[in-house]
Amino acid sequence: MNNKIEWIALDWGTTHFRAWAMGAGGQVLDQVKSDQGMGKLERDEFETVFLEHVEKWLVGRNSPVSAFACGMVGAKQGWIEAKYIETPCAPPRNEQLVQAPLSDPRVQVFIVPGLSQHKPADVMRGEETQIAGFLASMPTFDGVACMPGTHSKWVTISKGVVKHFTTFMTGEMFGLLAKKSVLRHSVGGRGWDNAAFIGGVKLAMDTPELVAQELFSIRPQTMLHDLPANEARARLSGLLVGAELRATEHLWSSRDVCIIGDPKLSEHYNKALEFYNCQATIADGDMMTLGGLHAVALSAMEQAS
Amino acid sequence: MNNKIEWIALDWGTTHFRAWAMGAGGQVLDQVKSDQGMGKLERDEFETVFLEHVEKWLVGRNSPVSAFACGMVGAKQGWIEAKYIETPCAPPRNEQLVQAPLSDPRVQVFIVPGLSQHKPADVMRGEETQIAGFLASMPTFDGVACMPGTHSKWVTISKGVVKHFTTFMTGEMFGLLAKKSVLRHSVGGRGWDNAAFIGGVKLAMDTPELVAQELFSIRPQTMLHDLPANEARARLSGLLVGAELRATEHLWSSRDVCIIGDPKLSEHYNKALEFYNCQATIADGDMMTLGGLHAVALSAMEQAS
Known part of the structure; x- marks a missing residue:
């Protein structure tokens, strides 16, 4: 199976770790969940925890694989900081991702940055990827995304751009x-x-x-x-x-x-x-997260090929 | 000293225990504080904890002493339930106090009941004693008592009666x-x-x-x-x-x-x-609690003599 894995999707928040082994066309081949959120980890523990969870997907592969990650893993206290992109802006593109330090040559990890708003001050990490997934399926959406959760967001979107948001x-x-x-x-x-x-x-x-x-x-x-x-x-x-x-x-x-x-x-x-x-x-929400990671993965793989 | 103690004041809430040894004219002779609030205790532990704290005031006395208590100690989960008195009403009087079960003949404990309001539904325990203390010093007060705290209360008072309150x-x-x-x-x-x-x-x-x-x-x-x-x-x-x-x-x-x-x-x-x-x-607030307990203690001692 492992050679069928085209990329790995990673949603790594404060309290949870979720990874998906992704095949051609956005097909989910396997998945892992754990409660080893970034909130419990020191910076030098991220690589070990990540590899423990995805090791089974790396065994016997012919070539390295890329993982695309969103969530608090990219916060200042995370694996590596992926600095906020300031709104108004489109959801983060492949070239804005930040590569995490990793010594294992079999895998590379790229982290999607969050979005910030200068005034009124506000920030998001994770939701920008759901918005990317949503816009991939509804590119002409003009309206407001209501994103209920621990910290609910209301996000005004027009012409593919995040205009404004409130938490x-x-x-x-x-x-x-x-x-x-x-x-x-x-x-x-x-x-x-x-x-x-x-x-x-x-x-x-x-x-x-x-x-x-x-x-x-x-x-x-x-x-x-x-x-x-x-x-x-x-x-x-x-x-x-x-x-x-x-x-x-x-x-x-x-x-x-x-x-x-x-x-x-x-x-x-x-x-x-x-x-x-x-x-x-x-x-x-989970489908939109996967869709957003899929969008950056596709664009990264196109660029690489 | 112990024969100078005329009564014991007790403020026993969810998270704290405070007792004062009171002399003539409301004089504070000694006091004890602890974090053994009623929230941590089973019903059969109240007597033991109470006696541990006041034992030093009971040694060598010629006659039994009465303690007057307010706070969550009188809740359904407390030492003994002192049922709410429904507003509009004056602060609880001596004859409305509930005696706690206690096997030690050297001391008796009387608990001040809280107040309830039927509609809008509301309850207080402890504040009614502060109001009694406040009215003892300002009997003609007509207005609103603002009682900030964990659960802030706003209490409308007129002619010595609690008319209405909101938490x-x-x-x-x-x-x-x-x-x-x-x-x-x-x-x-x-x-x-x-x-x-x-x-x-x-x-x-x-x-x-x-x-x-x-x-x-x-x-x-x-x-x-x-x-x-x-x-x-x-x-x-x-x-x-x-x-x-x-x-x-x-x-x-x-x-x-x-x-x-x-x-x-x-x-x-x-x-x-x-x-x-x-x-x-x-x-x-503490002075008003002591004042309110003093008012019921005075009236109880007058009645007894």
């Missing part, structure tokens, strides 16, 4: 409040209630100034009125997503919207947007 | 964001910058719908524009305090305000209120 801590905030705050006693489990979610969204949209007090209110509603955990959980999410939607209303109310992310989370955002008569399309 | 997760949110989120890389240390704090307050007051995005923005401002940690820290606090002030503007803009809490935190709230031409008075 929200929605996912991280949800995780902290649901797992580490007093609300953890109210929102246990994995349950969901769509009406409670939309209720939270609506409150934040109508009265964003009340979100701070409505967050705590979930706890006494459990204690005094037996609010079920699935409703509490969905309401917490709705309040946070609603605050994000309120701040981005000028974007989604007047432009085409594509949601790019984890399918389940994207569906929640879609439900909220539908409630406000916004018809979004949905693209799978 | 914000401001302190807990600050702690989670400053210590556990991506912002921890930006807001390190203990520094402060008042202009950055007021800037955050103002942003939240003017545009509460933008708080969610401004929170994340602190991180890229550090990365791209070298925002100093003390400014980042104060801005984070300002955004959260500002969101709280925006939601309570109808209270502090039209009524007398007294801030009851930790002196340093109270000063920040005061600075923010002053910026909006609201002149608040400040009362020390």
Whole structure:
């Protein structure tokens, strides 16, 4: 099999490592997942961890292979810094990739840089590759990409160029409040209630100034009125997503919207947007990552041949 | 000394235990602090922990002594549940206290119940005692008590009665964001910058719908524009305090305000209120706790004699 591997795709974030052995035409031949994110590693450990995971793909090959990587692996504290490219700009091209130091002659690693915005100050790492993948499939898209996640991004795209973006801590905030705050006693489990979610969204949209007090209110509603955990959980999410939607209303109310992310989370955002008569399309985040890495890999291989 | 101890004051919260040996006229003869909060204890451990801390005050006494306690020690998961009293109501009186089970004949423990509000659902435990202390010194106060802390409370008080209250997760949110989120890389240390704090307050007051995005923005401002940690820290606090002030503007803009809490935190709230031409008075939170326990202790001792 290994001689069929044309390139390796690598999504290496703060908390996860994922690699795919890619065949002709973007076919996935094999994949590896691990929790050895860059957040746990010192600079001199990246090569070892990378090789441990992809060694099985390197055995018995006739020629070296290139890997294309995105995510926090290119941060200042990562394997090697791939400096931000400033917006407005197109997603990073092959010649903007940064080669990681690697002593093993069987493989080369190229890291996709993130994007920065001078004012208001903002940064992304990883999402630029999803945008590249999205634009590879929808090159004429003119609108806004909603990218829900730990740090949700709203990215204005026109004529293949990232014009502007804004980040929200929605996912991280949800995780902290649901797992580490007093609300953890109210929102246990994995349950969901769509009406409670939309209720939270609506409150934040109508009265964003009340979100701070409505967050705590979930706890006494459990204690005094037996609010079920699935409703509490969905309401917490709705309040946070609603605050994000309120701040981005000028974007989604007047432009085409594509949601790019984890399918389940994207569906929640879609439900909220539908409630406000916004018809979004949905693209799978992992597919877009692979698509973006495929685009730079193709262009690199064309250049080399 | 021990025969001079007239009663024991006890503030036993989720994360702390504090006890004071009280002499005549509210004089503090001795005190103990520990981090053995009720959050760490099983129900059958409370007596042991309590006695360990106050044993030195019980030795050689001629008669039993009473302890008066407030805080989460009276919660469902505490030593014994002291059920909430529903507002509107005056702060808890002696006859509403709940006696904790205790096998040692040298001491009795009475727990002050918290207050609840049916709609909007809300609860407090500990603050009701501070309010009792505050009303003991300012019985005719008519206005709103601002009680900053882990869970800040805004309490409307008139004619000695708690009319209404609202809770914000401001302190807990600050702690989670400053210590556990991506912002921890930006807001390190203990520094402060008042202009950055007021800037955050103002942003939240003017545009509460933008708080969610401004929170994340602190991180890229550090990365791209070298925002100093003390400014980042104060801005984070300002955004959260500002969101709280925006939601309570109808209270502090039209009524007398007294801030009851930790002196340093109270000063920040005061600075923010002053910026909006609201002149608040400040009362020390610990003094108000002692004052409130003193009020129930006095009334209990009068009744007993």
